Amino acid sequence: MFAILFLLVFLVFDGRNAAEQDASAERMREMERYQKVREEICEVCHLLYDRGYVVSNDGNVSVRVEPDKVLITPSGVGKGRMEPDMLVLCDLEGNILDGDRYPSSESKMHLMLYRERSDVMSVVHAHPPMATAFAICRRSLKERYLAEMVVGLGEIPVTEFAMLSTDEVPESVRPFAQDHNAVLLANHGALAWGPSLLSAFDRLETVEQTAKVFYYVERIGGGVEITQEQADILRSKVGMYAKLAGKRS
Numbered sequence: 001m002f003a004i005l006f007l008l009v010f011l012v013f014d015g016r017n018a019a020e021q022d023a024s025a026e027r028m029r030e031m032e033r034y035q036k037v038r039e040e041i042c043e044v045c046h047l048l049y050d051r052g053y054v055v056s057n058d059g060n061v062s063v064r065v066e067p068d069k070v071l072i073t074p075s076g077v078g079k080g081r082m083e084p085d086m087l088v089l090c091d092l093e094g095n096i097l098d099g100d101r102y103p104s105s106e107s108k109m110h111l112m113l114y115r116e117r118s119d120v121m122s123v124v125h126a127h128p129p130m131a132t133a134f135a136i137c138r139r140s141l142k143e144r145y146l147a148e149m150v151v152g153l154g155e156i157p158v159t160e161f162a163m164l165s166t167d168e169v170p171e172s173v174r175p176f177a178q179d180h181n182a183v184l185l186a187n188h189g190a191l192a193w194g195p196s197l198l199s200a201f202d203r204l205e206t207v208e209q210t211a212k213v214f215y216y217v218e219r220i221g222g223g224v225e226i227t228q229e230q231a232d233i234l235r236s237k238v239g240m241y242a243k244l245a246g247k248r249s
């Protein structure tokens with residue numbers, strides 16, 4: 001009788017142990033599959049912190065690793081201290097597929113952009129001081145002040161104010177998802193998206209740099225916009241600049 005009981009307990013325990021081992025092995029495979037992307041996300045997180053675009057637990061970064069899967073930074077971890085195994089794997093509805101932390105509390109705005117734009121592969125959000133000041137003043141960054149903006153990022157609008165961590169945040173960004181690559185989040189910060197992690201980071205950095213230039217323009221007494229005709233000529237050169245950005249064949 002005791003022998004049978006012992007055998008049953010052993011089998012149940014052994015079965016549970018095998019299931020735990022399977023889950024652990026699957027997690028290891030998930031980790032290894034996206035290891036390079038995890039490391040790249042951490043590099044960008046460290047850059048955001050080193051350049052003063054975030055402090056404490058500010059900001060969030062995500063990368064689409066498969067058409068319907070996204071790696072995103074967790075809630076409550078300083079970007080300067082981000083490590084690859086802290087990232088969370090989610091589907092586009094926000095269901096957690098892997099990771100032992102909670103995804104960023106602002107993951108909804110990331111996921112909305114991935115659902116709206118199949119070409120978006122990365123989203124970066126931070127609180128760069130000058131861009132955030134413009135977001136607080138609800139002042140968009142006009143396209144026709146800077147020739148580079150006309151051929152690059154375009155105008156950077158300001159969203160409606162949205163309560164943090166609610167559906168209001170993705171809804172405030174949605175009107176700009178198709179025709180823009182970055183926005184200022186009213187009374188909050190900056191958000192950029194793009195076809196790669198580095199392009200999204202570069203765009204966010206450009207938003208901050210542009211905000212600094214615009215600040216100086218206003219301090220000096222106001223700038224002069226380029227004309228619509230000049231802007232149209234600049235736009236006609238976009239293809240040429242894209243070609244020059246590649247390797248010579």
Ligand SMILES: [Zn+2]
Binds near residue numbers: 126
């Ligand atoms: Zn934020």
